[in-house]
Amino acid sequence: MAVIGDSWSASSSPRRRTCVVIGGRGFVGRWLVLRLLELGEWVVRVADSDDSLRLDPSAEPDAALSRAISSGMASYHHLDVRDRSSVLRVIKGSQAVFYTDVTDLFGQDFYNSYMIMVQGVKNVINACRECKVKRLIYNGSADVVFNGSRDIIGGSESLPYPWKYADMLSDLRAQAEALVLFANDIDGLLTCALRPSNIFGPGDTLLVPAMVKLAQSGWMKFIIGGGENMCDFTYIENVAHAHIRAEEALCSRIVSVAGKAFFITNNEPVKFWDFISLLLEGLGYQRPFIKLPVRMVYYFFLLIEGIFESLGITKNSYMLSACHYVQIASRNRTFDCSAAQKQLEYSPIISLEGGIARTIASFSHYSRDSSYEGQGEFPEQSKANWMLGGGKVADILLWRDEKETFAYFLVLVVLFYWFFISGRSFISSTACLLLMMTVALFGYGYLTSSLFNSNIKTAPFPCFMQKSIVEESLGRIISLWNRGVHIMRSLAQGEDWNIFFETAVAMYFLKLIVSYYLTFAVGAALVCSFTCFFIYEQYESEIDTLERVLISGMKTLKGCLVSFLPLSMTPHSRKQDL
Template identity: 55%
Template sequence: MAVNADRFQDSNPKTCVVLGGRGFIGKSLVLQLLKLGNWIVRIADSTHSLNLHHSESLLAEALSSSRASYFHLDLTDKHRIAKVLEGSSVVFYFDVDSSNNGDHFCSLYKLIVQGAKNVIIACRESKVKRLIYNSSADVVFDRDKPLAYPWKVDNMLIDLKAQAEALILNANDIDGVLTCSLRSSNVFGPGDSELVPFFLKLARYGFTKFIIGTGDNLTDFTFSENVAHAHICAEEALNFQTVSVAGKAFFITNLEPMKFWKFLSLLLEGLGYRRPFIKLPANLVQYVLSVLKWLYEKSGPGYFNYPLLVHFIQLALHTRTFNCSAAQKYIAYAPIVSLEEGVTLTIESFSHLAKDSSFSRCCDRSKADKLLGSGKVADILLWRNEKASFTCFLGLVFLFYWFFLSGSTFISSAARLLLFATLLLCGHGFLPSKLFGFSIQRVPGSNFKISDTAVKDSVTITLHLWNKGFQNIKGLAQGDDWSIFFKVAGFLYLLKLFLSKLLTTLIGVGLVFAFMVFFVYEQYESEIDGLVDILITISKEFMVYLMRNLPVSVSRLLHYGDNFQHYQGPECGKDLR
């Protein structure tokens, strides 16, 4: 895994700048440059301060010995960029993190495209010799074939990155600056903030159990350390093989194409999730995606990350492999970490997000358990003790039949049940202690006693409820609050209709529902939560679309009503009455 430094031992220390050096791949490149020992590294990024992790001891040592330095940098500030680049011979350019800018086109354009222009101008002014840009294979990918820059790109971020790459390649050999671009495919590894976290988020919601399409499509993945190593190879090649490298773009992968679903399965199983096993038709998924695209175009950036979802669907459906022979031939690139080892290292780094790392069922209660109070009722309805749960279910079914399906009135059913219970208890009392060799356990008399405290408490509660109810009824009868009177009268009338028509059916359905739905929810909690989140997201996006397409008069009325409710407090309400 270590970078071979023999060929650099006799060279003088060179000064380089790593723009975006605190990003995902930038950190790995800085570490490899420091390990080589013949670089003075300037780290430039958008973060205001350099907060080192305990694992970055090599960087801390380099900072203290002035082999490394850190600069806060805004890519929209031309003069600041030129000052940071002054005296350096090489610039490794990674896009500065744009996650805090959301999906605003203007902000992203300034950071990526205008930022690339500023970097090029600063390189010329500072007499930088080599500029190496970290691009992406996505900039030239369209369906199943790597092509030239496509005419239309659904992902705005990729479109802007393609523009930045074109600017840098076209600036080659102007004012002595040699440029090249590295197009890596599906970069993953420790510190990844996009690809692996997105997969794990889908896994937590239960969506990674589905295989979209046939599952035979091949994909190229690239471990982050290999991408960093490719930048070092490109810098050396630009220095010695100018004609073959300058102004060119090179694909970078692990040189190990793998079925996408196999890669995902290795990653998920390593973190305790189940591998995909249910196949979904590709046409169905494409139809759902078209609906989401329509919502995204109508309502704009909102509650779901449509571009990242599109990227995942493309990975899941299409073959995405790239020819790295040019990188092997002209910049002498070869992976230093195998795909298998890269997956293992990634799993170890994301162990804190493993399924059973800190939220195992043995030590964390499920939502269904919390909803039911985590007591005896929860144990019964969640079938923790199957014998007790089945007994309770049969008992409730018997009571449901006795009171609602037997054809008798409620009072007569209760009287017959009381008589039946009395006969059973009396018969049990006359039975001998042993019958046919079986011991008969007596029911202790203490089970039928009620303590004085319990009787007093029940009487006190009953009196309190009676007095409170009497006061409310008296107020309604005297017409103290007619709005409440009509609400109560309407509710009682609807309740009467409800009880006379649907009570029996709803109680029967509710009985089965209670013993089934909580158990099912506990078993598939993440999947159900994920589906609910998607439905809520779609409904919100649809409501945004409706609000934007309502007539102006209706929109103003709703807006006025919201403002009125917002500004009118309880005191104002009293004045209006």
């Protein structure tokens, strides 16, 4: 067991008591340690799963801890809560134990999570009883009364535990909390549990980083539901303050506190999406504005889950986290913390507005820089205009002049009717059209030259499309031709199953279109040409984001399909063989 800065002699002072903060290097633990050190009444033993203590001098909690270790007011202990003997060594001689999350459980399987959260709590309780510790305060979560299927409005501590939880961590937290409360008043140990709701603040490793990551990927432009659902959030310093109040209440042996759980919030319910918007805008990101129906999002994740199950892939922590986020983001979740105000004499010391401002300032390194857009290839024109060549074609399809665009559209509709709907064969339709064009052009040329003594002027090619775009398009056509030859060669030699699947699917859909849906496909292409580019120009960033998400999902699905092929048939195995 690693011990840094241990100074047991400091605890001999009659005016100072010794406490243990389990999970003292976690988000809640760091601020709780800072609060305890600021009181000057405690010798704090910081216990965590990290092998060694790594301090960031720029962070306020770490700077205070460094000074406290130097003065003997604090010490650091490596602790594995699954090891009962090490728990005993850390807790022995202390008067109070604060239990917070000891490690980041994201990505852990059920067994490890259970051993850390539930078995770990059992070991701590037994150690407290054996070492005659007087008080145990457990930091839980408001999620223990939330099952994801119903709203909670002004929920009180009388709410029961759900029969079934939507995510594993909430289930395990509920089990751990129940163990702590059940252990109250056994062998002189007094216990209580706190249930903070949606903790945020400087040093946050979950809420704010997750939001920033989603904003950078484009997901945070979407509002799940109507955006009117209310939520309670709790600033981190208020959580630490609540722990101090709980310990003082237990120290006073208040009967109404021991063995009870208390909701802890900022007592300022706010719309969930308004809170998210304030944080994102403060960091320079766009606030969410596209509303998605909850059922659509739910069925989307249900579809992904079904695909995973059909492929024999179990649900991972990322899928569970996404489902839990959807539930929190679309449901009302407000809690009544009047019991904590009355019994613990708790009241927030930092307002919600002040907490948001401090959080934004602490995450300035996450702010959106000027280069984030990642789409800087088209600074002077829209991407749709660039793809269409920036000439006459772009002006027509992007409806720069409504009358002109409508005229071209009307002509193309007539041609579509002439070739595909009139009932004539394609050859006869072409012949009739060429004959009509020849007569019209001959007559126009003869009349203008004889009557007005003028020649027909030809429009310069750049009027329709920029020369650079034409050259680039020709280069792409040549590149596509070479790639096609390479694909045909790979298919003939059977080298790459990825190419085989892509080609087979493409050829199948091409066969369907040519055989049965050619007329429909041409008509749809005509309509889409005059609508899709215009829409894309208006919602360019949103569509690009959706495209990235779909491509990422398709790549993941393709990877799963390829993984089921025999090892000798995969491209990777062939390269290894070579």
